[in-house]
Amino acid sequence: MNARSAPAQLRARAFAQRANYRGRRRQPAPRHRFLALLTTAVVSSAVVALSTAAALPEPHTDDLTIESAGNYDDVTTHSSDRASRSTSSRAGQPAPDVWILPMHKYTLTSMFGQRWGQLHPGVDLGAAEGTPFTAVAAGTVVLCRWNAGYGNNVMIDHGGGVVTVYGHASKLLCHEGQQVRAGDRVALVGNTGHSFGSHLHFEVRQDGKPIEPLAFMLRHGVDIQHHSETAYS
Incomplete structure (x- = not known):
């Protein structure tokens, strides 16, 4: 190099x-x-x-239900089998736990109270013979047969000691032990038993004793005197 x-x-x-x-x-x-x-x-x-x-809340899954429009202090409006009922309504039917009129075309002809020296334990709703009437709330049919002065008689247990009574029917359309919903047909208006014309005798009993039905039904969203109900308002 x-x-x-x-x-x-x-x-x-x-x-x-x-x-x-x-x-x-x-x-x-x-x-x-x-x-x-x-x-x-x-x-x-x-x-x-x-x-x-993990930080997000659980979805709200409580069943959506329609509550009664009122409550008496001495009346339980929720029956013990409420949890087993469906929360959805059928087509044309109100949801469970509502109260409705037993029929819509009638004339209030007699009130609760003393009549002819004794208690008239319900109200009379005049209507043409053969007019169908329905259960006013969900419950169990505890009587459906001939019953002395009531004639053809239906009784429905709604739980909590509350029973509704329907008298003087011309024909019975339900049977004892049957579960019914508000709006289910139970019988046809008639003139059987101790009756002086075609009508429905309607009672409400609390713990076996008849109570004034107009006030009871009004507290549950049903005005019998004015043919109105909150379930369809």
Whole structure:
């Protein structure tokens, strides 16, 4: 090697070393490092998602029901079998736990109270013979037969000591032990038993004793005097 070529060779060697160094800096990260970073990111996202879900409240799944429009202090309006009833109404039928009129075309002809020296324990609703009438609320038919002065008689137990009574029917359409809903037909208006014209005798009993039915029904959303009910308002 002569003196003139030595510096040139040194400069070429230095240039090659700098290029090699810059090339190493530009080399991509090894594949296993990339996969490790990707796995860490995925795991971190999953942890955040789980933490967020755990902090959310549980969905509200309480059954939606229609409550009575009122309550007497001495009357329990919710029967013990309420939880077993369906909360959805059938087409054209009110939902459970509402009270309705026994029929819609009638004339209020006699009130609750003393009559001819003795208690008249219900109200009389005059209507044409054969007019169908219905259960005013959901319950169990506990009597459906001839019953002395009541003639063809239906009684429905609604729970909580409350029983409704329907007298003087011309024909019975239900049977004892049957589960009925508000609006189910139970009999036809008639003039049987101790009756002086075609009508429905309607009573409400609390713990076996007749109570004034107009006020009771009004507190449950039904105005017998004005032929109205909140279930269809």
